[in-house]
Structure formats: C-alpha cells, structure tokens
Amino acid sequence: MxxxxxxxxxxxxxxxxxxxxxxxxxxxxxxxxxxxxxxxxxxxxxxxxxxxxxxxxxxxxxxxxxxxxxxxxxEDGKDHRFPPERIELLNILAQKPDIYDRLARAIAPSIYENEDVKKGILLQLFGGTKKTFVTFGRSNFRAEINILLCGDPGTSKSQLLQYVYNLVPRSQYTSGKGSSAVGLTAYITKRYRN
The missing domain is CATH 2.40.50.140 (Nucleic acid-binding proteins)
Structure with a gap:
C-alpha cells in the first residue's frame, strides 16, 4: 500500500x-x-x-x-529544479549582508513589527545541524528547533503560524481551541530548594 x-x-x-x-x-x-x-x-x-x-x-x-x-x-512527474537564472539570483541574494533581515521580513509581509518572532520562526524553518558529542554522555543532539509562541491576544500569533503552515509542505497546524473553553494556559514557576 x-x-x-x-x-x-x-x-x-x-x-x-x-x-x-x-x-x-x-x-x-x-x-x-x-x-x-x-x-x-x-x-x-x-x-x-x-x-x-x-x-x-x-x-x-x-x-x-x-x-x-x-x-x-x-514519482509525481514534475520537474522541481530551479532555472539557472533563478539560482544565480538566489546566489546574489545570499551574498547580501542583510539576508537574515530580508528573509524575516518576507515571512507574513502583511504583519508589521514582530521582527524577533519572525526571526525565530525563520530559524525553525531552516532547522539546526545534528551534533554528536560523545564526551557529554549523550551521543546525539537533534537538529529540530522548537519554539513556544506566547503573547497577548491580538498580536498576530495565529496569523504568523497560519502563514508558515501554508508555506511549508508536510506541516501540521494545531490550535488550543478544542482543549478547553479558555484555550491552553502555560505558566513558569521557580522552585527554591533548601
């Protein structure tokens, strides 16, 4: 099958x-x-x-x-290669010193501000590099980057994630609306040890 x-x-x-x-x-x-x-x-x-x-x-x-x-x-029968002029344009763009800021601004361009959030989402899209350190006792460190996006209501969190969901193939989008009437709640506490 x-x-x-x-x-x-x-x-x-x-x-x-x-x-x-x-x-x-x-x-x-x-x-x-x-x-x-x-x-x-x-x-x-x-x-x-x-x-x-x-x-x-x-x-x-x-x-x-x-x-x-x-x-x-x-097996999908399509040619997914970029034409040479597009590859040349991408190479020129990659040499620019402000490429990181340009890519961050390209994520959901209709949403203003939130540059740090867009940069975090951009880093998650590209991922990290898998590392192997035998000296620390753990042999493998995974390359995936996870983010937790918290903020006040109405700060375009869902719109940013919806944009990335439509951009990336094989992505999944889940919201906390079905979990309870008020959504998901997270809190951080510091435990003091005596």
Whole structure:
C-alpha cells in the first residue's frame, strides 16, 4: 500500500514492534510495508456491543528511509529544479549582508513589527545541524528547533503560524481551541530548594 500524508488529512496510525521501535524520528520520510488492520470500536469496554465504525492502523513489517532533503516525491512527474537564472539570483541574494533581515521580513509581509518572532520562526524553518558529542554522555543532539509562541491576544500569533503552515509542505497546524473553553494556559514557576 502506498500512501502519502497529504496536507489537511488525518494521519494514519502505524504500530511498530520489537527492533522497529524508535528507529525513525518524527518528520522522517519513510516507505512502510505492513498489514492494514481494522478493529471495531466498542461502545463500552464492559459490554460486548460494538459500533459499525472501525478504527484502522497498520502493523509495520518493514520500513525504508527516504532522503530527508527531498520535499517532493520522485514519482509525481514534475520537474522541481530551479532555472539557472533563478539560482544565480538566489546566489546574489545570499551574498547580501542583510539576508537574515530580508528573509524575516518576507515571512507574513502583511504583519508589521514582530521582527524577533519572525526571526525565530525563520530559524525553525531552516532547522539546526545534528551534533554528536560523545564526551557529554549523550551521543546525539537533534537538529529540530522548537519554539513556544506566547503573547497577548491580538498580536498576530495565529496569523504568523497560519502563514508558515501554508508555506511549508508536510506541516501540521494545531490550535488550543478544542482543549478547553479558555484555550491552553502555560505558566513558569521557580522552585527554591533548601
């Protein structure tokens, strides 16, 4: 079964067992071979009644990692290469000393101010570099950058994230509206130890 996760679609559930567990990281592109299973949903765990709706998943038998640098599938039949004049223009732009500020301003250009927030989102889009330090006891440090975006209502947080969601392929957008009536709340406390 070949299945691509398309934007705005519900992700499939995959169950890995034994040595396949923790073999891939979130965001890795893989081709999966497995058994498609459907289980009926019980109305109540104490009763034998079941619904006519089934919960589906795939038991993974094998997977193969696909090149992470590719943002498209080889089989889509389109030529995704930039023309030489576009590559030359990008090289000229990359040599400019204010490239970081220009790219930050290009994120959601209709939203003014918030330059630091835009720079943080820009860094998350590009990601970091995977590091390996054996001397610190941990061998691998991941390259993904996570951000927490907090602020007063009406400061364009959702609009910025919605812009990035529409810009990046394979992205997912989640909001806290469904979690409770007031949304998600976070707080930071400092614990004093005696």
């Amino acid at each position: 070949i299945c691509l996760l398309v934007r705005h679609h519900t992700p499939l559930s995959f169950f890995a067992h034994n040595d396949l567990v923790d073999a891939v990281q979130p965001g890795d592109r893989v081709t999966v071979t497995g058994i498609y299973r459907a289980q009926p949903i019980q109305v109540n765990p104490r009763m034998r009644n079941i619904r006519s709706v089934y919960k589906t998943h795939i038991d993974v038998l094998h997977f193969r990692k696909i090149d992470q640098k590719r943002l498209y599938e080889e």
